[in-house]
Amino acid sequence: MEKFGSRPPVTATGLQNAFDRRSFVVGTMMGGIGVLLAARMSYLAIAENEKYRTEAESNRVNLTLIPPRRGWILDRNGAPLASNRADFRVDVIPERLHNADRTIDQLGSLLSLEPDRVADIKAKIEGSRGFQPVEVASGLDYDQFAAISVRLPDLPGVVPQRGFSRFYPTGPSVGHLIGYVGPASAEEYEKDRNPLLITPGYKIGKDGMEKQFEQTLRGVPGARRVEVTASGRIVRDLETREDVQGNPVRLTIDGPLQDYAARRIGLESGSVVVMDCRTGDLLCMASMPSFDPNSFSDGIGSIEYGMLRDDERVPLRNKVLKGLYPPGSTVKPMVSMALMGAGIDPHETVFCGGGLRVGNRVFGCWNRRGHGQVDMAKGIYQSCDVYFYAMAQRVGMDPIAMMARRCGMGEEFPLPVTSQFYGTVPDPEWKQRKFGREWQPFDTVNATIGQGYMLSSPLQLAVMASRLATGRHVMPRLTLDTPPSGFGEIDFPSDQVTYVRQAMSDVVNGPGTAGRARLPIPDVLLAGKTGTAQVVSLSKSDGKSGPWKYRDHGLFIFFAPFDKPRYAGAVVIEHGGGSGAAYPIARDVMTFLFDPRKGMDALHALEKQWGGNAQQRLSAKYAAYAQARGEAVSPPPRRDEEIFDQVEAEARAAAAQPEEIAEEAVTPRPEANPSAPPRTPEPAATVDAPAPVEQQVVAE
Numbered sequence: 001m002e003k004f005g006s007r008p009p010v011t012a013t014g015l016q017n018a019f020d021r022r023s024f025v026v027g028t029m030m031g032g033i034g035v036l037l038a039a040r041m042s043y044l045a046i047a048e049n050e051k052y053r054t055e056a057e058s059n060r061v062n063l064t065l066i067p068p069r070r071g072w073i074l075d076r077n078g079a080p081l082a083s084n085r086a087d088f089r090v091d092v093i094p095e096r097l098h099n100a101d102r103t104i105d106q107l108g109s110l111l112s113l114e115p116d117r118v119a120d121i122k123a124k125i126e127g128s129r130g131f132q133p134v135e136v137a138s139g140l141d142y143d144q145f146a147a148i149s150v151r152l153p154d155l156p157g158v159v160p161q162r163g164f165s166r167f168y169p170t171g172p173s174v175g176h177l178i179g180y181v182g183p184a185s186a187e188e189y190e191k192d193r194n195p196l197l198i199t200p201g202y203k204i205g206k207d208g209m210e211k212q213f214e215q216t217l218r219g220v221p222g223a224r225r226v227e228v229t230a231s232g233r234i235v236r237d238l239e240t241r242e243d244v245q246g247n248p249v250r251l252t253i254d255g256p257l258q259d260y261a262a263r264r265i266g267l268e269s270g271s272v273v274v275m276d277c278r279t280g281d282l283l284c285m286a287s288m289p290s291f292d293p294n295s296f297s298d299g300i301g302s303i304e305y306g307m308l309r310d311d312e313r314v315p316l317r318n319k320v321l322k323g324l325y326p327p328g329s330t331v332k333p334m335v336s337m338a339l340m341g342a343g344i345d346p347h348e349t350v351f352c353g354g355g356l357r358v359g360n361r362v363f364g365c366w367n368r369r370g371h372g373q374v375d376m377a378k379g380i381y382q383s384c385d386v387y388f389y390a391m392a393q394r395v396g397m398d399p400i401a402m403m404a405r406r407c408g409m410g411e412e413f414p415l416p417v418t419s420q421f422y423g424t425v426p427d428p429e430w431k432q433r434k435f436g437r438e439w440q441p442f443d444t445v446n447a448t449i450g451q452g453y454m455l456s457s458p459l460q461l462a463v464m465a466s467r468l469a470t471g472r473h474v475m476p477r478l479t480l481d482t483p484p485s486g487f488g489e490i491d492f493p494s495d496q497v498t499y500v501r502q503a504m505s506d507v508v509n510g511p512g513t514a515g516r517a518r519l520p521i522p523d524v525l526l527a528g529k530t531g532t533a534q535v536v537s538l539s540k541s542d543g544k545s546g547p548w549k550y551r552d553h554g555l556f557i558f559f560a561p562f563d564k565p566r567y568a569g570a571v572v573i574e575h576g577g578g579s580g581a582a583y584p585i586a587r588d589v590m591t592f593l594f595d596p597r598k599g600m601d602a603l604h605a606l607e608k609q610w611g612g613n614a615q616q617r618l619s620a621k622y623a624a625y626a627q628a629r630g631e632a633v634s635p636p637p638r639r640d641e642e643i644f645d646q647v648e649a650e651a652r653a654a655a656a657q658p659e660e661i662a663e664e665a666v667t668p669r670p671e672a673n674p675s676a677p678p679r680t681p682e683p684a685a686t687v688d689a690p691a692p693v694e695q696q697v698v699a700e
Contacts, residue, residue, distance in 0.1 A: 064223070068218060069219060070181070073213075075250075081253065085167045088144070089135070089136075091159045097157035098157070116303055121134065124299070128186070134183075139298075166180070168294050176321075177209065179209055180206055180207055181203040181205055182297060182299070183203055184203075203297065208418070224239075225239045253284065264585050265573075269574040271286060271458040271572050277466045278566060280477045281476075285321075289311065314651075314654075317650070317651050319574070321421065326451050328534075329385075330461060332529060334409075337492055337500060344395065346376035347375050355386065363445050380500070380504065381507045407463070413475065423455040423460060450531060458570050461555065462570040469497075471490060471491055471497035472486065472487050504562070518587070520598060527558065529557050530583060531553075531579055552578050554582035555582055571589075
């Protein structure tokens with residue numbers, strides 16, 4: 001009782017005082033919070049005004065980059081080899097997709113995409129960085145574009161846009177030369193943190209001229225400001241700054257000739273190079289079979305990639321720059337220059353009885369019955385091997401190797417290309433350095449007829465032809481703004497040039513090995529030299545039959561007119577069974593140069609037998625492959641670079657194949673029928689586009 005009675009009494013005054021104290025504390029706290037809020041609001045409204053005004057404006061206004069139009073790639077006459085065309089397109093930004101599979105399925109339905117294309121897009125999205133745009137479709141018509149645009153609120157991450165796409169008018173004819181464009185990879189963006197590289201619709205050069213001249217062709221991006229709602233719907237355009245197109249690149253290539261040569265290769269696998277002897281201009285660098293750069297630029301699908309990958313003729317390889325072959329007998333005019341330079345009298349004769357013993361080996365001539373007495377000219381136009389065996393033993397390999405280098409063999413030319421193989425000119429020092437073995441007499445014999453360790457590219461063979469034709473140090477050039485060079489340097493004495501020219505004319509126009517290469521044009525004489533290069537031993541193939549990859553290569557170097565050379569070049573047909581597969585192509589290409597109508601008439605007759613031109617045959621082959629393989633095709637690598645890294649590795653392996661028989665006594669193959677009259681082109685055997693490659697042989 002005392003305890004409870006000790007508490008002070010509760011009075012109205014006490015309660016009022018307690019209430020006042022508590023009210024003061026709460027009021028002070030609320031006032032402090034109010035002051036803090038007011039201070040914060042003042043700070044935001046004054047100090048941070050510009051920042052939040054900008055953010056508010058960015059919520060209301062979207063600013064997007066407009067991909068610049070790429071500069072055109074033009075031929076020597078200003079005709080486009082790569083241009084741009086207006087189109088509608090759709091891309092997706094993977095990190096913005098709420099449900100990637102459902103969105104892609106919906107787009108596939110709206111755009112009527114094939115199932116394999118839908119599967120490819122899903123695979124690319126899965127393997128891409130989130131910020132990296134993935135192309136869904138391009139070249140859409142307006143109705144398809146509108147169908148996507150009206151559904152944008154329900155398709156987050158989908159970016160439809162008007163723009164320009166790359167277009168290659170002649171398709172496969174320029175695939176290896178011009179290359180193609182594609183979206184920048186994540187690795188490329190890491191190297192160059194340019195926001196343009198991840199702008200939907202923007203593509204960079206991936207191969208060929210497109211890659212080599214990327215900075216020239218790129219241009220300056222434009223920009224577009226639009227007012228949008230909270231859901232992202234466009235209300236109105238506010239401002240647009242137009243893009244600035246990239247600068248054009250003018251090549252020395254003759255567009256019609258490039259297309260003609262590519263088409264004329266037909267069902268074969270090979271290359272054609274044509275140069276202007278007066279300037280060094282590369283007029284043609286055709287490599288077939290090829291790919292359609294329009295397909296690569298749109299994003300190659302699994303089926304098309306599988307078709308290209310499985311083709312043993314390697315349509316992804318640029319055979320002009322990355323094909324290396326034993327040059328065969330095409331080196332005999334060059335060897336003749338070396339022999340004359342070493343003091344050999346061209347009128348001195350050697351008896352050819354069909355072979356020559358060197359050490360403990362007998363090296364045969366292609367003519368097993370022998371050529372009888374042979375001087376240098378006959379050695380060239382009849383392609384007598386024994387003559388060169390005997391003379392090379394007298395002078396040794398060093399003068400021949402030195403002359404080969406003067407003619408461009410083994411040389412890497414200063415051209416604007418991503419890479420080039422430059423072959424091998426073997427000599428004693430080279431063999432010791434590479435294999436640790438001494439040079440043997442049979443090495444000289446093999447090299448003298450373009451076999452053994454000797455390797456060259458079609459480009460090097462064309463340069464050799466131009467230097468033999470002119471006697472000058474002609475250097476190839478690929479762009480018109482590159483000054484011609486080398487013409488002030490004289491490689492060979494004029495009397496020797498005249499002698500070799502006449503012998504090479506007799507190859508075609510006299511009793512030589514390529515009578516069927518004569519031009520059907522009055523007063524224009526084509527000079528040349530045939531070559532047949534053995535790639536495997538006789539135990540595997542006779543060079544003309546059996547598996548395609550074991551057949552001999554066919555080669556032909558040429559120039560015309562023979563007395564005043566203006567054009568020179570080379571044709572190489574892989575596993576064509578001999579030179580008879582090469583020189584008819586050179587004949588028709590040169591006919592087109594001097595008389596386009598006659599050339600086209602010959603080509604049209606052949607293409608009727610082949611099943612259409614290169615583009616038509618490629619489309620037919622794709623349809624057949626797709627029908628046969630369906631969806632059971634592995635997808636292409638995520639990065640285009642992986643495709644071409646593999647192609648280059650395979651090219652190096654193929655170039656090393658002839659080394660397997662370099663130590664053997666090569667048995668030369670018959671060159672051709674020396675007495676055949678000139679004739680119009682004969683149609684090849686009829687072959688459907690999807691037929692097995694090894695069945696497609698041109699017999700000459």
